[in-house]
Every structure is written in structure tokens, then in C-alpha cells.
Amino acid sequence: MSYAIETRELDFFFGKRQVVNKLSLHVPEGSIYGFLGPNGAGKSTSIRLLTGMLLSERDNIFIQGESLRRTLPGVFANMGTLIEQPSLYGHLTARENLRIIATLRSLPAARIDAVLDIVGLKAVQSRKVGQFSLGMKQRLGIAMALLPNPQLLLLDEPANGLDPSGIIEIRDLLKRLHREEGKTIFVSSHLLAEVEKTCTHIGIIHKGVLRYENTLEQLRRDAEEGSQAIFTIPGAGSRVEAFAPELRARHLGGDDVLFPIADAGGVSRLNEQLVSSGVPVCGIRLQGGLEDWFMRITQNDKTIV
Structure with missing residues (x-):
């Protein structure tokens, strides 16, 4: 099987405290992989390692078959990320925020129109972002991640803090990106019900240790035992x-x-x-x-x- 993300016994310490413990992830190409765990389980630290924001001491992180350590920063050409809340300029419009990122990354202006359409913000592209709801801001953050048209998306708790309608908007967007755009999506969450409704594969982390990894279908079968x-x-x-x-x-x-x-x-x-x-x-x-x-x-x- 071809993996979009693979880690091999990944460890990470903050001082003497181990927050990621021998983490071996297998994220299949073309999947929506839900990285599930309680708050403080090690999800955000793991994503920071996967994106190079934190560095592993060993060469044990592979993105689309290539060593992350050896391909930084070139790996980001085919990876879009949203870590926690997006960094947005509230006094600028949605289009202006996207134009800044497109200019910095030397991307064509046509991508701005494309991603606004994908995330459903084209009708409000001229509105100041400071007037956006939290759900709209999250969708704009995902639009930023989509600007380079990456094959792989890494999203850290994209539904965190959203009201029910905002959660549904993000869920529908992720499923559409997977179905229509063919994206592989790695999404962390502490919301079991939302992961179940969105994802094709599941990894459960607790206290820095991967407790379970399989397809959603197999997870449902395993959960039947003892019920x-x-x-x-x-x-x-x-x-x-x-x-x-x-x-x-x-x-x-x-x-x-x-x-x-x-x-x-x-x-x-x-x-x-x-x-x-x-x-x-x-x-x-x-x-x-x-x-x-x-x-x-x-x-x-x-x-x-």
C-alpha cells in the first residue's frame, strides 16, 4: 500500500517529558485519516512534527514516500496545512488575504478564484474578514492551505470551537475535497462523532502512544465486541x-x-x-x-x- 504519511517509531520530548512515544502512523493515499484523541494526547505536537515545525532527531517521517528531513522545504509544494486557528488580517477582505499568500508563494491569481469557489466563500470574497464567523474563518484558512493545489492536507482540529452549523460546513467541505478533488486529508480531532461521520481511516492517540489504527469500517466491527x-x-x-x-x-x-x-x-x-x-x-x-x-x-x- 502507498502511504501519503508514514512515521516509524517517532519520539519527541519537551525537556524530560515525552509527548510522542514510538508513533508509527500509516496514512493511505486517497484517505481521510482521522487522528483522534483527547485534549493533550499529543495530536498537535505530532502534526508539528509532520510539517517540520518541530524536528525529529531521527529520519523517521516520510511524506508521500520521501524523507521529510531530506526534502524540507520542498515537500511543502504538495502539502497544505492549517494548524489551529488560521492567521488572518481582519481589516482585509478574504480575497486580499489570499492574494498575500499567493504573492508570497508565486502562485497564479486564478488559484484565488478556484479556492474561494471550492470553500464556498466566493460570494463574500470582498467582505472584511473581521466580519466573518469562526466557521467562515476556518474555511478561509483551508482555502489558504489549498492555494498551491496540494495533494495532501494536514488540518489540526479544524472544527474546534465551531457551532453545529460550522462543524457541518467543515465536514461537508472535507468530504467534498476528498470526493471531487481527490485530496488525501489528515485531520486531528477530539470529537469522536465527527471523525466517524467524516473519515475513512482512524488513528487513536493517547498519552503520546498510538492505541489503535485501522479503517473506519474495521473500527465499527471492533467496537461491537462487548456491546x-x-x-x-x-x-x-x-x-x-x-x-x-x-x-x-x-x-x-x-x-x-x-x-x-x-x-x-x-x-x-x-x-x-x-x-x-x-x-x-x-x-x-x-x-x-x-x-x-x-x-x-x-x-x-x-x-x-
């Missing part, structure tokens, strides 16, 4: 006694029946078993699942990579 599922079954009250004892079904009232899920893939197998036995299933809701699983990993220092 419970509520199946909506018409006439459930009269059917529960007929279920096999090993299913340990418990009638919750109405049409809802609770089943413990023993392992990954258990929900789909249970559904097949019920349907093949002539039991009509009208709905399935997972209890526990991703949130509980995430909390177990980050609270118990459990590593599943």
Missing part, C-alpha cells in the same frame, strides 16, 4: 421465550429486545440468524459501541494496533 444491541421485533413479548437460550435475549418492553454482542461482526450474524428463523427485524440500535470502546482504550491504556 449490546437493541433489536426492534414486532410482537417481541410473545417471541422472546422462543429465542435460543445462548442468545441471552431480554425483553425491554414493547417491540424492543436486548441482545449482548460477544465479538466483532456479532450484530450482523445475529440479524441473519433471527431473519433466517422467521423473526421480523424492523430496526437495530447499538448500545455502548464506539463511545464506550473509545473510552476503554483511552482510560485503560489499551493498545490495539
